[in-house]
Each structure stands twice: as C-alpha cells, then as structure tokens.
Amino acid sequence: MTDLHIRYGTEVTDALRDGHPVVALESTIVSHGLPRPDNLRVARQIEQAVREAGAVPATIGMVAGELVVGLDDPRLTRLATVDGVAKLSVRDLAVAAATGADGATTVAATSAVAAAAGIGVFATGGLGGVHREAAQSFDESADLVTLARTPITVVCAGVKSILDVGATLERLETLGVGVIGYRTRRFPGFYLTDGGFDLDWSVDSPEQVADVLAAREQHGVHHGGLIVANPLPADEQLDPELHDRTLADGLARLERDGVTGKAVTPYLxxxxxxxxxxxxxxxxxxxxLRNAELAARIAVAAAARRAGA
Structure with a gap:
C-alpha cells in the first residue's frame, strides 16, 4: 500500500490488506518526549507490547519529507537520534513534506494520518488539552479539535495533569468526543490514577470497547473520535504529594521564565x-506500555468482531 503521499511499511501494508489488527503509535514521544538514549529503547518496547498483544504496530513519522505509516527500525532510529526533528501537528504536515523535513507526529497529526490510512486504534500516553489560564491565553491543544473530526479510538491515560483537566473534559463534551473509562468511572490524570473528575461511562474489557465501536458504525451518526481512558493502578502512579509540589514549582518557573504556547508542555x-x-x-x-497493550487488545477484538460479522 503505497501512494504519492504516504509510504506504508511492509508489515502494515500486509495487515491492512488482510484485515489484521493494527495500532497507530506517535513519534513525538520518541523525538521529544523521552531523553536519549532511552527514547529508542522505549520506542521498540512500545512496538513489542503491541505485537505481544496480537496486533501490528504502525509508528507514524516523517523522514526527509516522506510521511511514513509503519516506520522501520532505521527510520525509527533516525527520528530518535538526529537533531532538528520537527514536532508536527496536522497543520505542519504539508510544509514539512514540501521542505524535506524530518518530523515527529503529535497526537493530532498521528490521529489524522492513522484515520486516513484506515487504522482505527491509536495508543498514546496522555492527550493535550486546555492549558491553565486558557481564558487569557486561548491556549488549547490541537488534539481536541482534531479528535472532534477524526474517526479514531485513542487509548490514553487521560490528559496530562499539567493541564486544566476539568476544562479539557468540558471541551471534549462540547466537541462531541466520546470518553469512556477502562474499568473506572474516574478520569485519569496521566501521572495520577485519578484526575479528579467523574466519567459517565465505563467498560470492563476490550470486547466491550469493540462493541461500542461496532454500535457507532451501525448508527452512522458519529463524526469524531472516542477516548478510552486507561488509568495507572494506584500503586504505579507518581506519588501525589510529589506530583503536586513539582507542578506548583513548575508553574511558578513557567511564569518566571515567560514560557508560552507549545513550549509549555515540554518545559513542564x-x-x-x-x-x-x-x-x-x-x-x-x-x-x-500499558496503553499500547490495551490498544492492541482492542484492535484484536474489533478485528475479530468484523470477521465474525
């Protein structure tokens, strides 16, 4: 599966052709989210977690202006190790391609490219969202609007706890993006098991998520994404007191250093x-790693349901 605009990895091409489960993965976590050399090792572990759960990983990124769905190891290594890799949201894709850039796709860009490629499930860490003090700055992640118009299921640990979690949930409701908890009725807070807000819906198995996806298709009235919020077990979260102290200090430093816009999240x-x-x-x-495994199990359940139908 290759066209003039997107290159597909061989494994992904075969899986999509044969109806096998595929999970999209972002590359921003590789290029910008984790320090070297841990980033490449973890990127490979993420792909392995998807494989071990029965699905094909499709890490998405741009290499020398070419958008790739299913980076092979040399391309993945390049994005993990070279300097100057651009952080690409949806609006950046065309410019980066035209200028021959290396680029790592954000949640928004990965979602959009995955949906265009026919991949229905995407695993990430935490979503972007509404920033604190957004009433003054109007600072809101492109993730939200993209999910409002992109038919993809995103497995995540909620939104990053450095953001305004309540305002983000309100925006997701306004934008019509569905949110369901995985074995929880509380919205997770990324580093924290509990982000402080209730959820209306919860499921207990990948098969139930697959049932939700099938119902959406049957009804034909959905227009955007679905978030599956997968919290860390309480004994694996960051210590809440340490989290709160670190966040308060980070916000103070943010104001002191005058950091704004898309630099806020990587700074914090x-x-x-x-x-x-x-x-x-x-x-x-x-x-x-937990989200990659769950996303793969959902993709497997959804593929099995389609095959049965």
Whole structure:
C-alpha cells in the first residue's frame, strides 16, 4: 500500500490488506518526549507490547519529507537520534513534506494520518488539552479539535495533569468526543490514577470497547473520535504529594521564565523529569506500555468482531 503521499511499511501494508489488527503509535514521544538514549529503547518496547498483544504496530513519522505509516527500525532510529526533528501537528504536515523535513507526529497529526490510512486504534500516553489560564491565553491543544473530526479510538491515560483537566473534559463534551473509562468511572490524570473528575461511562474489557465501536458504525451518526481512558493502578502512579509540589514549582518557573504556547508542555515535562529525579519518566513509560497493550487488545477484538460479522 503505497501512494504519492504516504509510504506504508511492509508489515502494515500486509495487515491492512488482510484485515489484521493494527495500532497507530506517535513519534513525538520518541523525538521529544523521552531523553536519549532511552527514547529508542522505549520506542521498540512500545512496538513489542503491541505485537505481544496480537496486533501490528504502525509508528507514524516523517523522514526527509516522506510521511511514513509503519516506520522501520532505521527510520525509527533516525527520528530518535538526529537533531532538528520537527514536532508536527496536522497543520505542519504539508510544509514539512514540501521542505524535506524530518518530523515527529503529535497526537493530532498521528490521529489524522492513522484515520486516513484506515487504522482505527491509536495508543498514546496522555492527550493535550486546555492549558491553565486558557481564558487569557486561548491556549488549547490541537488534539481536541482534531479528535472532534477524526474517526479514531485513542487509548490514553487521560490528559496530562499539567493541564486544566476539568476544562479539557468540558471541551471534549462540547466537541462531541466520546470518553469512556477502562474499568473506572474516574478520569485519569496521566501521572495520577485519578484526575479528579467523574466519567459517565465505563467498560470492563476490550470486547466491550469493540462493541461500542461496532454500535457507532451501525448508527452512522458519529463524526469524531472516542477516548478510552486507561488509568495507572494506584500503586504505579507518581506519588501525589510529589506530583503536586513539582507542578506548583513548575508553574511558578513557567511564569518566571515567560514560557508560552507549545513550549509549555515540554518545559513542564522536563521540569517533572528533573525535579522527580526520573520518577515521572518511569511513570510515563509505564503509561505508554500499558496503553499500547490495551490498544492492541482492542484492535484484536474489533478485528475479530468484523470477521465474525
């Protein structure tokens, strides 16, 4: 499966052709979310978690201006190790392609490309959302609007706890993006098991998620994405007191240093990594590995349901 605009990895091409389960994975976590050399090792572990759960991983990124669905190991290594890899949201894809850039796709870009490629399930760590003080800055992640118009199921640990979680949930409701908890009625807070807000819906198995996806198709009235919120077990979360202290200090530093816009999230995540002496990074890795496994199980259940139908 190759066209003039997107290159597909061989494994992904075969899986899509044969109706086998595929899980999309972002590359921003590889290029910008994790420090070297851990980033490449973890990227390979994420793909392996998908494979072990029965699905084909499709890590998405751009190499020398070519958008790739299913990066092979040399391309994945390039995005993990070279300098100057651009962070690509949906609006950046065309410019980056035309200029021959190397780029790592965000949640928004990965969702859009995966849906265009016919991949229905995507695993990430935490979503972007409404930033604190957004009433003054109007700072809101493109993830939200993209999910409102992209038919994809995103498995995540809620939104990053450095954001305004309540406002993000309100925006998701306004935008018509469905949110269901996986074995929980509380919205997770990325590093934290409980983000502080209730959810209306919960499911207990990948098969139930597949049933939800099938019902959406049968009704034909959905227009956007579905979020499956998968919290960390309480004994695997970042210590809540450490989290709150680190966040308060990070927000103060943010204001002191005048950091705004898309630089806010990487700034705060780097502060968490430093201030917690790597504990937040370990939690981040646990999050994405658990989400990759669950996304694969959902993709397997959905493929089995389609085959049965």
């Amino acid at each position: 995540l780097a502060h968490f990594h430093s201030a917690t002496e790597g504990a937040s990074l370990a939690v981040n890795v646990r999050i994405i």
